[in-house]
Amino acid sequence: MTATEDYLLISWYSYDPQYNSVIFVLDKHTHHYNKTVFLDGNPHIGGIVYDSVNQNIWIANDVHGGKHARVSVIALSTLERYQLHEEKKSITYMQTI
Secondary structure (H helix, E strand, O other), rough: EOOOOOOOEEEEEEOOOOOOEEEEEEOOOOOOOOEEEEEOOOOOOOOOOEEEOOOEEEEEEOOOOEEEEEEEEEEEHHHHHHOHHHHHHOOOOOOOO
């Protein structure tokens, strides 16, 4: 879990290989649920951290059954604009290392 200026972000790993791991977005002040953000592929999402200087969200994840580690970054502005019900797809990463 991490916090931005306005949100609490909770990473959630899906054990079912047909579903994506997600980030739950809650209002930081009221703790009310805002939305669910689906991540690309079926990563085993680990840590999540917010970089307040650059306003980016970094997530640790792996692919291929844990054989390859990686870190992906999502711009906070992308997360704020993301609407699963409208887009019907996973959020776009700015970069994956």
